[in-house]
Structures are given as C-alpha cells and as structure tokens.
Amino acid sequence: MSQQFSYDIAHLIGATVLMAGFGLLYQRRVFAVLNTFAFQAVALAAAAAWQAHVQHAPHLYVTAAIALLFKAMAVPFALHWLIEKLGIHRTVETALSIGWTMIVGVALVALSIMLVLPVTAAASALTRESLALAMSVVLLGMLMMITRRNAVTQVVGFMALENGLILAAVSAKGMPLVVEISIAFSVLVAMTVFGIFFFRIRERFDSLDVAYLESYRGDRS
Amino acid sequence: MSLDALFANPLLLILAIPLASAGFLAVLPSWRLASWLNIVVSGTTFAASLTLFAHRPAPTRLLFIDDFNVYLVALTTFVGFTTAIFSAGYIARESAAARLSDLHLRFYHSMYQAFLFTMLLALSANNTGVMWVAVEAATLTTVLMVSLYRTREAIEAAWKYFILCSVGIGLALFGTTLVYLAAQPVMGDGADAMAWTLLIGQAAKFQPDLLNLAFVFLLVGYGTKVGLAPLHAWLPDAHAEGPTPISAVLSGLLLNVALYALLRFKMLIAANPDTLAPGPLMVLMGLSSLFLSGFMLMRRGDIKRLFAYSSIEHMGVMTFAFGMGGPLANFAGLLHMTMHSLTKSGIFFAVGAITQNLGTKRLNEITGLTVSHPALGWGLAVAVLAIAGMPPMGVFMSEFLVVSSTFARQPLLAVPLIVGLLIAFAALATRLTGMLFGEPQPAQRGHGGRTGLSSWLAYGPLWLHVTMVVVAGLYLPAPLVQWFETVAKMLG
Numbered sequence: 001m002s003q004q005f006s007y008d009i010a011h012l013i014g015a016t017v018l019m020a021g022f023g024l025l026y027q028r029r030v031f032a033v034l035n036t037f038a039f040q041a042v043a044l045a046a047a048a049a050w051q052a053h054v055q056h057a058p059h060l061y062v063t064a065a066i067a068l069l070f071k072a073m074a075v076p077f078a079l080h081w082l083i084e085k086l087g088i089h090r091t092v093e094t095a096l097s098i099g100w101t102m103i104v105g106v107a108l109v110a111l112s113i114m115l116v117l118p119v120t121a122a123a124s125a126l127t128r129e130s131l132a133l134a135m136s137v138v139l140l141g142m143l144m145m146i147t148r149r150n151a152v153t154q155v156v157g158f159m160a161l162e163n164g165l166i167l168a169a170v171s172a173k174g175m176p177l178v179v180e181i182s183i184a185f186s187v188l189v190a191m192t193v194f195g196i197f198f199f200r201i202r203e204r205f206d207s208l209d210v211a212y213l214e215s216y217r218g219d220r221s
Numbered sequence: 222m223s224l225d226a227l228f229a230n231p232l233l234l235i236l237a238i239p240l241a242s243a244g245f246l247a248v249l250p251s252w253r254l255a256s257w258l259n260i261v262v263s264g265t266t267f268a269a270s271l272t273l274f275a276h277r278p279a280p281t282r283l284l285f286i287d288d289f290n291v292y293l294v295a296l297t298t299f300v301g302f303t304t305a306i307f308s309a310g311y312i313a314r315e316s317a318a319a320r321l322s323d324l325h326l327r328f329y330h331s332m333y334q335a336f337l338f339t340m341l342l343a344l345s346a347n348n349t350g351v352m353w354v355a356v357e358a359a360t361l362t363t364v365l366m367v368s369l370y371r372t373r374e375a376i377e378a379a380w381k382y383f384i385l386c387s388v389g390i391g392l393a394l395f396g397t398t399l400v401y402l403a404a405q406p407v408m409g410d411g412a413d414a415m416a417w418t419l420l421i422g423q424a425a426k427f428q429p430d431l432l433n434l435a436f437v438f439l440l441v442g443y444g445t446k447v448g449l450a451p452l453h454a455w456l457p458d459a460h461a462e463g464p465t466p467i468s469a470v471l472s473g474l475l476l477n478v479a480l481y482a483l484l485r486f487k488m489l490i491a492a493n494p495d496t497l498a499p500g501p502l503m504v505l506m507g508l509s510s511l512f513l514s515g516f517m518l519m520r521r522g523d524i525k526r527l528f529a530y531s532s533i534e535h536m537g538v539m540t541f542a543f544g545m546g547g548p549l550a551n552f553a554g555l556l557h558m559t560m561h562s563l564t565k566s567g568i569f570f571a572v573g574a575i576t577q578n579l580g581t582k583r584l585n586e587i588t589g590l591t592v593s594h595p596a597l598g599w600g601l602a603v604a605v606l607a608i609a610g611m612p613p614m615g616v617f618m619s620e621f622l623v624v625s626s627t628f629a630r631q632p633l634l635a636v637p638l639i640v641g642l643l644i645a646f647a648a649l650a651t652r653l654t655g656m657l658f659g660e661p662q663p664a665q666r667g668h669g670g671r672t673g674l675s676s677w678l679a680y681g682p683l684w685l686h687v688t689m690v691v692v693a694g695l696y697l698p699a700p701l702v703q704w705f706e707t708v709a710k711m712l713g
Contacts, residue, residue, distance in 0.1 A: 119430035120402070127402060138395055142388065154384065161391050168398045174410025175401055176350065 006054045007129075010171075013050055014133035016043040017167055018109070021140040024160055025101050030083060030090045030152055034076045037156050041072035044163050047130075051170045060170055067166065071159065079152060093149040101147050108139040130171035137164030230278045231269055232286060235294065236341055238266045243334035252316065252326035256309040259330050263305035266337065267298040280418045285347035287418075289708050293344050293481055296559060300473045300566050301337045303682040307570045308333070308466035310671075310678030314577050315464070325369060329464070336362040336470065340478050349397045349415045352482060353390070356446065359475060360386045367463035378458035385455040389445025393482075396438030400489065403431035417485060424492035432490055433497050439486045440502060446479035448533050449540060450510040457517075460529035461582075465573030468525060472532040473566030477558055480536065484543060484712060491546070491713040503544025508637055510537025515644035518652075523582050524575065527652060528568055531608060534645050535561045535616075541638065542623045543712065545630065551709035553622035556697075560615035560690060564608045567686030571601040574679045578671070579662055584652060589661030596676070598657055600683045607690050609649040610642060615693035 020040030027033045045068035052060030083090065094101070112135035120128045141161030145154050169175055242262040249255050273291050280286075286294070312329070315321045321329070339362060343355035360383070368379035401414050407426045408414035441452065448456040460468045487503075490496045514534035521527040535557065542554030574597050575590065576582050590598030607614035612621075620642060627635040671679055 115434060119428070119434050121430075131399075131402070135395070138391070145384070145388065151380075158384070158387060158391075161388065165391055165394050165398070168395060172398055172402050173405065174414075175398070176348075176412045176415065 006050075010047070010050055010054065011129050011133070013043060013047040014130050014167060014171075017047060017163060018133050018136050018140075021137045021160055021164075022102070022105055024144055024156065025105055025140065025147075026098050028092050028098070030088070030092060030150065031080065033092060033153055033156055034079055037160065038072045038076040040160060040163055041067050041075075044167060045072060047167055048170045055173055057174070063166065063170055067163075071163070075159065079155070083152065088150075088152060092153055094147060095149055096147040101143065104147075105140050105143055108143060109136040112136045112139060127171055127173060131168055134164045134168035134171060137161075137167060140164075230281075230284075231272045231276065232278050232284050232345055235266055235269045235273075235298070236284075236338060236345070238262055238269065239334040239338035239341065243331050243338060246334060247327065247331035249327065249330075250323075252312065252323055252330070255327060255330040256312050259333060260302070260305045260309055262334065263298070263302040263337070266341075267295075267302040270295050270298040280347055282412060282416065283348055283351055284345050285418050286345060287711075288704065289484075289711055290344045290481070292555075292559075292704070292708070293477060294341060296477070296562055297337070297340055297344065297474050300470065300562055303685060304466050304469050304473075304566060304570075305333070306678055307469070307573065307682045308464075310675050311464070311466055311573050311577065313675070313678075320370065329366065329369060332362050332366050333466075333470075336366070340474055343478050344481060347416050347418055348412060349400060349417070349420075352485075353394055353397050356393070356443070356479065356482060357390050359478065360390060360446070363459070363463075363467065363471060363475065366467045367459045369464055369467075370462065372462070374458075375462040378455075378462035382455040382459040385452070386446055389442045389452065391442070392438045392445075393442025396435045396442055396486070399431055399435035399438065400486065403427040403435060420489060421492060424489045425494060427489075427493055429493055429495035432493055436486060436490050436496075436499055437502075439483060440499070440506070443479050443483045443486075444506060444540075447476055447483065447536050447540065448510070449506045449536060450513040450533065453510065453513070453533050456533055457526045457529040460532070461523055461525040465525070465569055465576065468529070469566040469569035469573070472529070472569060473562040476532060476536050477562060480539060480543075480558070487543065488712060500544045500546050503540050504634065505544075507537045507539070507541030507544055508634075508641065510534065510540065511638070511641035511645070515641050515648065518645055518648035521652075522584055524572055524584050524587060524656075525569075525582055527584065527649075528565065528572060528608075531645070531649065532561075532565055534641075535565070535608070538620065538623060538638075538642070542626075545623075545627060545634075546713060547626065547630070548706065548709045549626040549629075550623060551712045552705050553619050553626060555705050555708055555712075557616070557619035557623065560619050560693065561608070563686045563693075564604055564614075564616055564690050567683050567690070568601065568604045568608060570679070570683040570686070571597060571604060574671070574683070575601070575656075581662075584655065586662060587656045588659040589657075591657045593661035596680050597683075600680060600687055602653065602657055603687045603691065604683070605649055605653045607687070607694075609646045609653075613691070613694040615690045618694050618697075 017040055020036055020043055023036040024033060024040070027036055045064045048060050048064035048067055052058060052064060113132045116132040116135055117128060120131060138161050141157050141164055144157030144160060148154060148157060239262065246255050246258065249258070273286055273294065277286050277291070312326060316326060336359060339355045339359035343352050343359060346352040346355060364379050364383045367382055368375050404414040404420055404427055407423050408419065413419050445452040460471060487499050490499050510533050514530040514537065517530045518527060518534070521530065539554050539557050539561070542550045542557060575587060578594060578597070579587060581587065590601065607616050610617050610620045624635055624638060627638055
C-alpha cells in the first residue's frame, strides 16, 4: 500500500468529519442534529481506526471504539431519550440565520487552512492536512455553540468541538495513550454532569433555552 | 505500588492523601465528623508539602517539583488547610439553617478533597497532557460545588461556568496538541515530547510558527480559566452562587493554577528565540481585565460579586506583570500571586461569616459591622484595605513593584496601569466604609454573632491570613526573597 494512498484515505475521512460539522449547522430539527452528530462520531471513529492502522499504534483502536460506542451511540440515544422524556421543543432556535452561519463556517475553514498549512511546513504531510481539518471542526463547533440557542444544541456543538480535538490528537503521530484515554474519560464525566444539569434545568425552568436563564442573573444593584 | 514508594516520594503522598480522602469522605455518613476529618487531612497534606522544601524528589515521568511549583504547592495546601477550618464552621451553620442536606454535605466534603487533588496534580504534573486533564477535572469538581444550593441562580451560574470553561479548556487542549507537534520532530514520538523537564532544555529547536499558534490557543484557553477579560463572564456568577469556602478556594487557588499553566507554556515560548513575544498579548489582556473590573466594582450590589470582580482585577495585574517579564516584574507578579491568594481567601472567610451572621448578601443591607461584629468588621477592614493596595500590606508592595518596573521600561504603559489601580481602589474604599460604619443591622434574619468554638473557626483563619499579609508587607524573610528572585529568573 503506497503512502499516498494512506494519506488520501486519512484526508477523505477527515473531510467527512468536517462535512458533518457543516451538516450540524444547517439542521432545523433537534433530532436531525443528533443524527448528524452520530454520523460525525462514526466518521471520527473511522479516522481514529485508520490512524491506528497507518501509524501501527494499536491503542488508537481504543479511541476509535470509544468514539463509536460512546459518542456515536450512547450519547445520541441518551439525548434523544431526554428530549422525549422532558418534552423539550424540537426545533432549533437560531441566533444567526442558517445562510449566514454557513458563510461564516466557510470563512472559518479558510482561516484554519491558511493558518495551519504555512506553520506546519516541517511536519509530515499526514499531520498537516489533518490538523487543518481538525481545527476547522473545532471552530465550526464553537460557531454552533454561539449561534444556536437551545441547551441541547449547545451541548452537541461542544461535543462536535471535542470531536475536532480528538481528530487533532489522533493525527499527531505518537501522542501518548494517557492523553486520549483521559480525554474520552473527561467527555464521559462531562456528559454525566450535563445529564444532571438537564434534569435540574428542567425542574426549575421548564425550558432549556439558555437565553431564558439570562434574565435570572443574580446581580441587580 | 508499594507503601515504601509512597513514603519515599513525598509528592506521591501529597497527591494520595486528598485522593484517598475524597473517596473516604464520600462514604462517611456523619457530616460533622467529615468536616473535622476534612481539616485533619488538609492539615496533613500541608505538613507533607512542607517536606518538599527539605528534600526535593527527583522528577519522574509524570510528576516533578522545581523551584517554581514547590511554592505554589505549599501555598495551595496551606490555603486548602485554612479554608477547611473555615469551612467546618460555615457548614455547621448551613446545616443548622437546613440549607444543605446531609447527603449534599457528604458530597461537598468529598468534592473539596477531590478539588485539592486535581489542583495539586495540575501543579506537579510533568506532562502537558496530565496537566490538562487535571485542570479539566478541577473544573468538573468545582462546577458540582457551585451548583450545590440548587437555586435557580446557582444552576445558571454553574451552567455558564461549565460551558465557558469547557470551551476554554478544549482550546487549551488544541494548544497542547500543537506544542506536542512542535516538539515531536526534535524529541521523538511519545511521552518525552510532553514532559516539562525535557521540553524546556530543547525548546530553542522547536518550530517557532507552531509554538506561536499554540500560544494563542493556550492563552485563550487557560486565560478563560484565569478569568481574564473578555473571557471572564463565568467568574462573578460562579463565585457568587456557590458556598463561600468554595469562592475562597476558587479565587485564592484555582485562578493561580490556571495562571501557572499559562506561565509554564510562556517559559517554553520564551526559550525559543524565533517566536513572537508573548508579552504584549498578556499585557493587553491584563490591562483590559484591570479596567473592566475597576468599573464593574463601582456598581455591584452583591458582596460576593464585588470581591469576585476584585479577583479579576488582580489576576489582570499579575498577567500584566508576567507579560512585562524581566526579573523585577516577574518577582512582583509572583509576590502578587501569593499576596492575592492569602488576602482574597481571607476576605471570603469574612464574607462567608457576614452573610451568615446578617442573613444577606446585599451590600446596602450590610452596615455598621464594626459595631455589631468588631472582630469580623475590623478583620474585613484590614483585608479589604490590603487588597485595595494600601501600604504597608503585602499587596501594596507587589503592586508598587509592578508599577515601578513598568515605569522604568515602558512609562506609557504605567499610566493606564495606575489609573486602573486607582479606580479599583476608589470603588473598594467607598464600599468598605458603607459596610463598616453606620447603623448596625438588626440581626433578626441571620444567626447573629458567634461565640466560642464557632467564632474561632470563622475568625481564626481570617485573622491568620490578615496577619500574614501585614507581616509580609513589613518584612519579607531573606530566603523567601532570594527564592522569588530565582523563580523570577526562570520565568525569563
């Protein structure tokens, strides 16, 4: 198998993760957001597994398995269940229209390519492009957190951001195992915390719209 | 790992005590016993950290102690200890007022120790990845504690804290990955390219462009956790809505830990001659924090928010000092870090006692403290004057050093610095007179004053911190000065 071929596959999978990142931005229903996120996590798992194969780093298969089982299955199922159980409204509320969000998203991708490619001239080609893709995914995740109002979509935006981080970490050749396991672990813990939050927010507010929370700021002098 | 290994390396012991206690306190049914045990284990950790000065363990793959972090470890365990003492008195009253259930209290003590563990791990980690994990874990433990009261405001505060700091910490991870990529061609694959002790010697050979990009992410990422403007939005809410002992450790310790992480990376960048200077960015963020908080201090209505903004101000001053760099400014920054930790946690001890005694957090309902609660009122007076930067207290000395070193090198930058410090001073001074004098409040809502053990637990740590800050302002022991100088040189 030629080296060129393994690069191409890695870039193809990385680009799929990025496309899913764009997919998240134009969904209008919360369930569609969850499905798109699950698809992104599957692509991430494929990226991690491919890196494990190319780098001869078996521990990356663990990262791939965590992405597949936890992020692509457990988390979307859990959120799906929460939305049904709590009767959270199912349309995405946007702070910036979908058209503009896409345009900003494209600009962010251009920005990360222009930032990353020149500074990584010395790094191996595999790392270079993957890093540019990963940074784009991170920025798109942030964009989603900023432009979508519901707590659920913000959480998904945050997890999409984490997908980008893991894509960067698996692409960095030989980055130690400790980190990846811990990252996955942190996400797990983070998710439990989120879950608890959901319940409490539901108990107190009857809405997960974060803008609604703003009016209860405790400082009125 | 055998027990011998644990005792051979005091660092392992320092980390093992809070970790084991976190597990044990989670299953201990009696909160009264737990609050005392919390003091005992925090005290033991503090004692163990003092042995680091006598015998410094050799760096291992995961942990290390050098001149810089040894003093932060000691400071963290010390403030952790005094806060545990204050916390015992505070918790007893919260439980009496039925604001917290027994289960919540058990959880609280367990999380308190877990929080100390994560901070100590972040400080002593010899691996950029482990440090990141520790800072993330510190965020998680504190989020749970901020939401402890389950009120609408507490949940909003915790949610905001969690979302903002998670994004921040995510960006910091990206920065950490970039640093690894910059180091990897020189250091080879694997853990070596993430070890502080190995990285610093080779930093000159790393790719400068990649380090520049990494530093931007690290500054924004860890800067969110430091509470630098404009990334500070979580800080006042988190301080205001959680239990007061947590506000004390958040301000006094966690912000320092995040700043420490940032400074370690700054050392790497500074060791590479071809990188951009990180200084101007830090100076800019420091000044914007100083100004923003100065104006915000003017119109606060809530006593805990007031001092939370004051923490943003002081983190800004420190970041400014470290951004200026050079032996004198770094010295001032390190001194300011120590003084701010001691003073601000002391102030929060006073604030906790006030809110419980009077039953309110509103500044306009807090008056005449010197008449109604003299030990508390005067303790608060000295601590607030100290934090506002009045001579002869320690904070004045460090702020004076920051200003004078700036004057010597960049006189134009000294002007906004002085203006910012004066605004903050004026705001705090007016608030303080309102609290201290005037008609004392009738104590029907709160618990009134304290007597016996309860007053010792509440006011003892406050006066201990106040005394240390005053003494440090008048006389700083020679070994301490020498040692600040060594670290200031290390920071470059």
